[in-house]
Amino acid sequence: MKPLLEQKLAVLYGGTSAERDVSLNSGIAVAKGLESAGFEVQLIDTKGFCLSELDKLAIDRVFIALHGRGGEDGCVQGALEYMNIPYTGSGVLGSALSMDKIRSKQVFQALNLPTAAFAIVDKAQYQMADAAIILQQLGNAVMVKPAHEGSSIGMSKANNAEELHQALVTAFNYDQQILVEAWVQGPEYTIAILGQTALPVIHMVTPNDFYDYDAKYKANTTQYHCPCSLSEADETELQSIALQAFNATGAKGWGRVDVMRNNQGQWQILEVNTVPGMTETSLVPKAAKVFGLSFSELVTKIVALSAEGSV
Incomplete structure (x- = not known):
């Protein structure tokens, strides 16, 4: 294998998922960061692109900047492994399991990691009367999440049976x-992971009901605090929990873990993100900056982790 800086990299971005627009922005930022570090980079929108073309382009390694289905769920990872092309981030299992909110919650539960109580609803079996039963089981308010979407797409809060339906x-x-x-x-927090290092915790504050798509990508009222104002002991504990959750799903290389703290002071793991947003103003770069890494150094580190057998 060539030395890392001599390798030709492809940044896969865009795609066809509901998170396409976010991925387009991430891919452009990643490509610029890699180029400034000295890499030769080919930026490839996977919408309508056949991955077999990577061989013809003489690609040595892939930086995956695809969010959501088809890019973050193990599909692209499996194809690249079949083609024997190294890539950044989690492998097939870690990607698929982290993307599945239900299965990852079951893993957290099985390992006694702190996470909120939940119910699973199948479209084929659901009846309107089930809504009241679910609310009775989980309390007066619930969060509804499609099992395989990211960026808060399709998510909403429900305060009664009609709203839940x-x-x-x-x-x-x-x-x-x-x-x-x-x-x-x-409060909600997020913890970026690089290898087996948890970066400084970020505390997100939004006037919205929750940290939804609008708060993430459109609103100018969302605040990000890093340092996060937790005590040193609390931040260390939260970083440890995040790293346990990251490892529990089989995630590798880099990613981000989202956690909340309830009114009783208990941590509640929300999810593991294996290809989080990567514009220069995204959460992982924000944490990396406080940690002492520029954006270019961050993307270079992610590539280096993939060369160290982290995929």
């Missing part, structure tokens, strides 16, 4: 299985 109907447009999670009231 409508939220499920909306979520069924995105997925056949829906995670209904007991509402967690409290």
Whole structure:
């Protein structure tokens, strides 16, 4: 294998998922960061692109900047492994399991990692009367999440049976299985992971009901605090929990873990993201900057981790 800086990299971005627009921005930023580090980079929108073309382009390694289905769920990872092309981030299992909100919650639960109570709703079996039963089991407020979407797509809060029914109907447009999670009231944090290092914690503050798509990508009212104002002991504990969750799903290389703290002071793991947003203003770059890494150094480190057998 060639020395790392002599390798030709392809940045896969765009794609066809519901997160295409976010991925387009991530891919452009990653490519610029890699080029400034001295890499030869080919930026490839996978929408309408056949991965077999990578051989013809003499690509040595792939940086995956695809978010959501088809790019973050193990599909591209499996294809690249079949083609014997190294790539950044998690492998097939870690990608697929982390992308599946239901299965990853079951893993957290099995390992006694802290996560909110939940119910699983199948589109084929759901009846309107189920909404009231689910609310009775989980409390007066719940969060509804399509099992295989990211960027808060299809998610909504429900405070009564009618709202839950409508939220499920909306979520069924995105997925056949829906995670209904007991509402967690409290602050939300995110922890970027590089290899086996948890970066400084970020505390997100939004006036919205939760950190939704609008708060993430459109609103100018969302605040990001890093340092996060937790005590040193609390931040260390949260970083440890995040790293345990990351490893529990088989995630590798780099990623991000989202966690909330309820009113009783208990941590509640939300999910593991194996290809989080990577514009220069995204959460992972924000944490990396506080850690002491520029954006170019961050993307170079992610590539280096893939060369160290982290995929």
